[in-house]
Amino acid sequence: MCVGKCAKCLGITLIPLALLCIIANTLLFFPNGKTGYNTPEKLADSVWCFSGILGSGVLMVFPILVFMGMENNDCCGCCGNESCGKRFANLSSMIFAGIGVAGAAYCFIVSAVGLNHGPKCITDYNSTYIYPFKNGDYLGNHSIWDICVEPPKIVPWHVTLFSLLLVMSGTQLVLCAIQVVNGLLGFICGDCSCCSCCDSA
Template identity: 60%
Template sequence: MCTGSCAKCLGITLIPLAILCLLCNILLFFPGGKTVDNNDHITDEVWYFGGIFGSGVLMIFPALVFLGLKNNDCCGCCGNESCGKRFAMFTSIIFAAIGVVGAGYSVIISAVAINRGPKCEMLGSGNFSYPFVEGDYLSNHKLWDACKGPGDIVTWHLTLFSMLLVMGLVQVALCGFQAINGIIGTICGDCCGCCGSSEGA
């Protein structure tokens, strides 16, 4: 497969992932699917915008760059027909690194949030706090009863942050793959470049 075509496939995959990460982070502002009247009742990690900036907005830029690589004009650069395509592939390595940083940030935030647990209304007190001790609730569902709400906050928290974690890891893998693909494209050029077609014309 041509390096440009491969990059385009990666870009097509990254865009829906970025949109889903955006949506997950937005939904986390409604704990348990409920609207809260005090922003202090929202889990702190939601405000770090891992899914909005890290795996969302920041991921759109690499995705668009990857999408454009296949149609990049590679001819007539400094007398070397293929150097334009090679430079584009080199540039994609930089954007792939940006994607890895953004998705990695989202993964770290999500992992911390899952381990810490949600901020919720404490049963019997009415105060909002973190009732769980570093991941203990993950293996003991009986502890979930410590949260009165809002809604089914623990399931909501775990589901959305787990989705962000998984999608972030997929994005890291895809951007890492494009970095390798970009190195190959920089060294070897695109096997389907316009130079080959111009020679045969």
């Protein structure tokens, strides 16, 4: 597959992932779709890192745009060298893929920490918002989830959305890493397609 076509395919795949990450992170501010809990005192610190909105969302826009434009980049050369433009395009795609890797890694790490720490909640033995779960052991013991009484059903909400962010950011990480390799191959070997303006010259 041509380097440009591969990059465009990766860009198309990243679009829904970025949108879903933004949606998942936004939903974390509204436990069970309810308002009134979106304050730092009531929600876990990991929610306020905006990892899905910034890392896997906004930052991912830049590699998406670059990847999508790779196939249609005519890159007709520079300094009399036809392949120069295409090599520069592949180099720039590697740089922006690196930005995507950084954003996805940020979201992945924050999501893992969020799952490990668990949510903040009021328990049946404490009247203030605390972290009732010391580590990730609660993930395999659903019977203790009921100790959180406020916000209602916060544990499954927290676990589900952070799990989705973990999976989607992990996928983004892999896709951007693929483009780093893809761009490197394109930079070294050149793109397999020829630009029409150079052919007609």
